[in-house]
Amino acid sequence: MQLLLNTTSPYARIARIALAEKGHANIGTTVVDPWADAPPLLEANAAARVPALLTDEGRPLTESLLIVLWLENRKPQPSLLGNDPTGTISRAGIAMGVIDAAVHTLIGRKVTDPAFDESPVGLRRRRTMVQGLLRLEADPPSYDAGTPDLSVIASVVALDYVRFRFPNAAWMPELPKLSSLAARMGSHASFETSFPRA
Numbered sequence: 001m002q003l004l005l006n007t008t009s010p011y012a013r014i015a016r017i018a019l020a021e022k023g024h025a026n027i028g029t030t031v032v033d034p035w036a037d038a039p040p041l042l043e044a045n046a047a048a049r050v051p052a053l054l055t056d057e058g059r060p061l062t063e064s065l066l067i068v069l070w071l072e073n074r075k076p077q078p079s080l081l082g083n084d085p086t087g088t089i090s091r092a093g094i095a096m097g098v099i100d101a102a103v104h105t106l107i108g109r110k111v112t113d114p115a116f117d118e119s120p121v122g123l124r125r126r127r128t129m130v131q132g133l134l135r136l137e138a139d140p141p142s143y144d145a146g147t148p149d150l151s152v153i154a155s156v157v158a159l160d161y162v163r164f165r166f167p168n169a170a171w172m173p174e175l176p177k178l179s180s181l182a183a184r185m186g187s188h189a190s191f192e193t194s195f196p197r198a
């Protein structure tokens with residue numbers, strides 16, 4: 001298997017962490033710049049986005065959560081759905097909303113200009129980040145030991161990404177519970193090795 005990724009994408013980080021937790025920590029990786037239309041990425045993904053996973057059968061898989069779904073199906077244990085799959089998927093959905101809003105804000109800056117953040121759509125995306133994080137803070141995913149579930153993965157990836165892209169943002173709320181979860185997961189190998197870096 002081969003994973004096409006970049007070192008900042010929260011979607012690629014979810015796929016990386018899920019692969020590692022499913023026993024594929026040493027999978028081959030190729031770092032690509034999705035905005036440079038790298039030929040291997042274009043071949044694997046018509047949408048030219050990371051992550052893309054090339055299976056051993058030579059089949060390209062795209063979309064972070066579909067890669068997780070494929071992994072769950074291929075190797076059900078350890079499960080990434082935890083003891084309460086409905087709660088896990090519900091919280092993971094909130095975290096994905098935060099991730100989408102953050103990435104969309106970065107893309108909005110590319111499409112228009114830095115003023116995107118304060119535009120009506122930019123403020124809507126910011127509200128999504130703040131409200132999504134506050135909802136997760138009010139009902140945080142829990143981690144005891146062993147394999148983190150998808151809600152832990154997506155929530156920590158979301159928080160780390162928002163902090164990475166919007167450092168010192170005045171609009172970021174206090175998030176003591178999520179922060180302590182992120183700090184704890186930061187020393188878990190799959191999270192540590194995939195921490196976003198420019």
Ligand SMILES: N[C@@H](CCC(=O)N[C@@H](CS)C(=O)NCC(=O)O)C(=O)O
Binds near residue numbers: 035047049065
């Ligand atoms: N829904 C996709 C989103 C993937 C995505 O948007 N990746 C970004 C990097 S964060 C990308 O490659 N963007 C390039 C582009 O939009 O053209 C997923 O879950 O994998």
